[in-house]
Amino acid sequence: xxKTLVQEFTKGLxxxxxxxxxxxxxxxxxxxTTSMENxxxxxLATTFxxxxxNILISxxxxxxxxxxxxxxxxxxxxxxxxxxxxxxQAYTYALFLKLGVFIPLIVVNCIILGRAEAFACKxxxxxxxxxxxxxxxxxxxxxxxxxxxxxxxxSGSLTVWGDLSYSVASVFPSFQPFTFLVRAPGxxxxxxxxxxxxxxxxxx
Amino acid sequence: MNExxxxxxxxxxxxxxxxxxxxxxxxxxxxxxxxxxxxxxxxPAIKSILAGSANDPISDRFKIADGELERNxxxxxxxxxxxxxxxxxxxxxxxxxxxxxxxxxxxxxKVIGAAVTTHSETPGMGARAKDDPAFAAQFKxxxxxDKEIKVSKDGGKITAISGATITSRGVCxxxxxxxxxxxxxxPQIKEHIKQFDK
Numbered sequence: 495x496x497k498t499l500v501q502e503f504t505k506g507l508x509x510x511x512x513x514x515x516x517x518x519x520x521x522x523x524x525x526x527t528t529s530m531e532n533x534x535x536x537x538l539a540t541t542f543x544x545x546x547x548n549i550l551i552s553x554x555x556x557x558x559x560x561x562x563x564x565x566x567x568x569x570x571x572x573x574x575x576x577x578x579x580x581x582x583q584a585y586t587y588a589l590f591l592k593l594g595v596f597i598p599l600i601v602v603n604c605i606i607l608g609r610a611e612a613f614a615c616k617x618x619x620x621x622x623x624x625x626x627x628x629x630x631x632x633x634x635x636x637x638x639x640x641x642x643x644x645x646x647x648x649s650g651s652l653t654v655w656g657d658l659s660y661s662v663a664s665v666f667p668s669f670q671p672f673t674f675l676v677r678a679p680g681x682x683x684x685x686x687x688x689x690x691x692x693x694x695x696x697x698x
Numbered sequence: 699m700n701e702x703x704x705x706x707x708x709x710x711x712x713x714x715x716x717x718x719x720x721x722x723x724x725x726x727x728x729x730x731x732x733x734x735x736x737x738x739x740x741x742p743a744i745k746s747i748l749a750g751s752a753n754d755p756i757s758d759r760f761k762i763a764d765g766e767l768e769r770n771x772x773x774x775x776x777x778x779x780x781x782x783x784x785x786x787x788x789x790x791x792x793x794x795x796x797x798x799x800x801x802x803x804x805x806x807x808k809v810i811g812a813a814v815t816t817h818s819e820t821p822g823m824g825a826r827a828k829d830d831p832a833f834a835a836q837f838k839x840x841x842x843x844d845k846e847i848k849v850s851k852d853g854g855k856i857t858a859i860s861g862a863t864i865t866s867r868g869v870c871x872x873x874x875x876x877x878x879x880x881x882x883x884x885p886q887i888k889e890h891i892k893q894f895d896k
Contacts (some may be wrong), residue, residue, distance in 0.1 A: 554712075557708060561701075566708065566709065566712055570716070573719055575721070576720055576723075583730045585730070586736075587735070587737070608836050
């Protein structure tokens with residue numbers, strides 16, 4: 495049974511939420527989620543590339559010869575990633591500095607190539623947009639949630655965006671941050687625990 | 699055969715289109731990116747040097763071509779008059795070029811402030827040139843019309859950072875360069891600065 499447009503969109507939010515269900519795109523998931531702002535920024539950049547990459551690949555799906563399709567996908571994706579990089583450098587320079595090398599690495603993010611290969615090159619443009627948007631938002635929310643947990647517990651603060659920031663110490667004065675969580679091993683443990691919780695909920 | 703031609707054509711057209719788009723975006727964002735880099739990388743140094751200016755020195759800037767280089771000059775206004783100017787020059791340090799921002803009062807030709815902008819010196823040693831403001835403060839009051847400036851070990855009057863003589867020499871070389879640049883470009887600087895005197 496073919497899925498409806500709404501189903502294509504919502505599957506990225508729960509049934510196939512990228513880092514947890516598909517377990518794709520783990521490199522940025524683990525690398526940049528030291529704070530919520532970083533996670534959201536990375537997620538939005540990825541969403542942009544995902545949506546526009548899907549649109550273009552879906553448009554060109556009948557022209558691209560299947561033998562060189564991966565090369566064509568990479569060209570399209572790399573172009574959009576470079577556009578994102580330049581735009582972030584121009585308008586959100588502080589975030590650009592924090593995300594650093596992870597922005598150019600969006601090119602090799604498995605989610606994007608995965609969606610291009612598995613979805614956009616077989617479906618119409620409207621469906622590809624719904625798919626890209628759903629996956630992108632799911633990815634952004636996952637990164638935001640993971641970043642928020644790590645930031646609150648690991649550095650004792652929560653930065654929503656820019657200067658809008660809250661401190662845990664103002665609510666619980668005796669709180670001591672687990673600095674372990676903002677380091678790399680903390681990312682693995684947090685991700686594992688979140689996977690476990692999501693699977694437990696999903697089973698019911 | 700036909701299939702192969704199609705592959706080559708598709709890939710070529712796609713690559714060319716992508717190149718075109720990127721060139722366009724790069725051109726469109728170039729000036730904004732430059733402004734952001736100036737604000738974040740050089741902004742703090744410029745603000746501290748030209749402290750008390752009535753204007754925003756980062757947006758009030760002009761460029762002068764110096765040989766193959768284009769140098770940025772930042773204008774600081776005091777009492778409604780564009781009286782101070784800051785610009786960057788480079789000297790060779792221990793780990794590479796040290797960028798040193800020098801602020802000059804145009805009327806007296808004296809250095810009013812100085813700070814390290816970019817460097818790759820050893821943390822805790824040469825990097826103190828940036829972290830310890832007392833070092834850069836020694837350049838205050840030096841005349842930009844002098845020939846050169848040296849550390850005390852070489853017969854000059856700047857006290858080197860202990861354990862970081864090469865860094866200190868690099869900063870002195872940067873200031874010496876700044877002197878040469880200023881003396882060479884002074885007529886043009888004074889010409890350009892008139893447009894900010896309003």
